[in-house]
Amino acid sequence: MxxxxxxxxxxxxxxxxxxxxxxxxxxxxxxxxxxxxxxxxxxxxxxxxxxxxxxxxxxxxxxxxxxxxxxxxxxxxxxxxxxxxxxxxxxxxxxxxxxxxxxxxxxxxxxxxxxxxxxxxxxxxxxxxxxxxxxxxxxxxxxxxxxxxxxxxxxxxxxxxxxxxxxxxxYGVTIDEPAAPPPTPPSLAPAPTPAPTVNLTKVTLTKEKPSVSLAKKADGFGQIEINLNWTQTGGKKKGIFGLKGKAIDLDLGCFFELSGGQVGAVQALGNTFGNYEQPPFIELAGDDRTGSSTNGEWMRINGGQWQNLRRVLIYAFIYEGVPNWASADGVITIYMPDGAPIEVPLNETSNLGMCAVAEIINDNGGIKFNREVKYFQAHPQMSEHYRYPLQWRAGRK
Missing domain, CATH: 2.60.60.30 (sav2460 like domains)
Incomplete structure (x- = not known):
């Protein structure tokens, strides 16, 4: 060194x-x-x-x-x-x-x-x-x-x-900053298209500020990327009751409801990885089955097909390891093209296995992000609470 x-x-x-x-x-x-x-x-x-x-x-x-x-x-x-x-x-x-x-x-x-x-x-x-x-x-x-x-x-x-x-x-980067509206032009000539800028704003949804909305876009929202990351420790550290702890493995998933009323889930458990180009227009990019990936887990939503989705509930669940959510130090980040990242920290203490993190709602063609961060024992309790009429059976990945 x-x-x-x-x-x-x-x-x-x-x-x-x-x-x-x-x-x-x-x-x-x-x-x-x-x-x-x-x-x-x-x-x-x-x-x-x-x-x-x-x-x-x-x-x-x-x-x-x-x-x-x-x-x-x-x-x-x-x-x-x-x-x-x-x-x-x-x-x-x-x-x-x-x-x-x-x-x-x-x-x-x-x-x-x-x-x-x-x-x-x-x-x-x-x-x-x-x-x-x-x-x-x-x-x-x-x-x-x-x-x-x-x-x-x-x-x-x-x-x-x-x-x-x-x-x-x-360094020469053009930064997107709020500005006062320009005066009304004297003619009807179209205004020049502004140069693209970089948005440095980062939005964190909290109990005090639990929602953020985006207006409808004529050309859709592009690829919406969702990342789950957490502190990946374990293996040498003893867990509760003095037992050797396993590496943390959190899983990312979602419930969805299409515009026609069809409901379903996208997650690694049960190998229901979804489809980006066809319904449900949601795809899990992969599953870290060891808990060792430093990039966490990724899901993407086809924002070009947003009119075909009514709502999406993003959730995370503990597959193994981690006695509580606070020790996982998890965070879900939603990346929008040309927009500020939206973060939802999972920093509360709970020993229940599932966390409903955020609900993404089709609001007359726009998008509304709601912070949830509510904990449930398992899939059936969460799907019932959020009115997703799904049938559940034991599964594995």
Whole structure:
């Protein structure tokens, strides 16, 4: 392992690597650190808004950088990491900046902060960042850069005033911000189409703010992606009653009702994985049967067929392990094309096996997201509560 100090650099052993940022907050209830990557040219600017990889845009167009974990608990703090394949970058990209920003307050709120570049071959490069004197809400943590045909990592730790939006703007990203309506034009000539922008807003549904709605779109909503992620621990740690705990395995699923009244379920249990192109227009992307996948589980809804869906109830259930939901530290995130991610944390304590997380309702062609976070013993009790007339029998995956 290579340990760097501020300003130091080291060559990477391969062009395939994982970049991780780990931190521990002095206040456990504080806002998380948002970690982003920017693909930059020699001018230290992005080529387009697609070159910003963050919680709302989790992969670059060329697949060179993609989010692996997003603010997951690692036992002592939290961690965000990216899979990077430098060989996939265009020839005009000569560096990748890795930055961290806080939503409120300076970076001094962090007790520890570390960035690691771990190549597929060769030694990992580690940089421990001193946060005690950082007065800014944003830090350029480190940089992957190309020099004389060799990719290297540089320890930066450079503060930046303002937070994520001004930092992204500095790199040439166009940020979507609310603006006053323009004055009425003197003629009937159509207004020019605005350039696409990046939305940095992240919506968290809570007890206080349990709903959010999207207006009807003439061309549909595109692909709606739903992710379930959780703290994946177990195996060595003893569980309740002193028994050896198993790795956590949460499963993602949904009940659905089509516009014609037909109801059903999509889940790995019973191998009812659904279909994206045909009814029910919902598909489970896969099932992590070991609890070891750091990407969690994914489901997608065909928003182009939204008129054929009446409602969808997203749920999670404990397949094995985890004595209660609070210890799983789970979160469901709903990703909408060109929209802000919608998060629903599963941070309440319950020893019941199922959690109804969120209901997605067709509201006259629009979409309404309702936070539920209600716990049930099993499928029959939950389907009865939400009026899904389904017959249940024992199943396995």
């Amino acid at each position: 290579v340990n760097l100090t501020k300003g130091g650099n080291a060559p990477l052993g391969s062009t395939t690597l994982q970049v991780s940022v780990a931190w521990k907050d002095r206040n456990p209830n504080a806002e998380e650190l948002d970690v982003s990557c920017f693909l930059l040219t020699d001018a230290k600017k992005v080529r387009s808004d697609d070159d910003m990889i963050f919680y709302g845009q989790r992969q670059s167009n060329d697949g060179a950088v993609r989010v692996r974990d997003m603010a997951i608990s690692d036992g002592s703090g939290r961690k965000t990491s990216f899979n990077v394949d430098l060989s996939k970058l265009g020839s005009d990209v000569t560096s990748i900046a890795i930055v961290g920003t806080t939503a409120a307050g300076p970076v001094t709120a962090l007790e520890t902060l570390q960035i690691t570049a771990a190549p597929e071959t060769g030694e990992a490069i580690v940089f421990d960042i001193a946060t005690g004197e950082a007065t800014e809400a944003a830090l350029i943590l480190g940089e992957l850069y190309l020099r004389n045909g060799q990719w290297k990592f540089r320890a930066v730790a450079q503060g930046f005033n303002g937070g994520l939006a001004p930092l992204a703007t500095n």
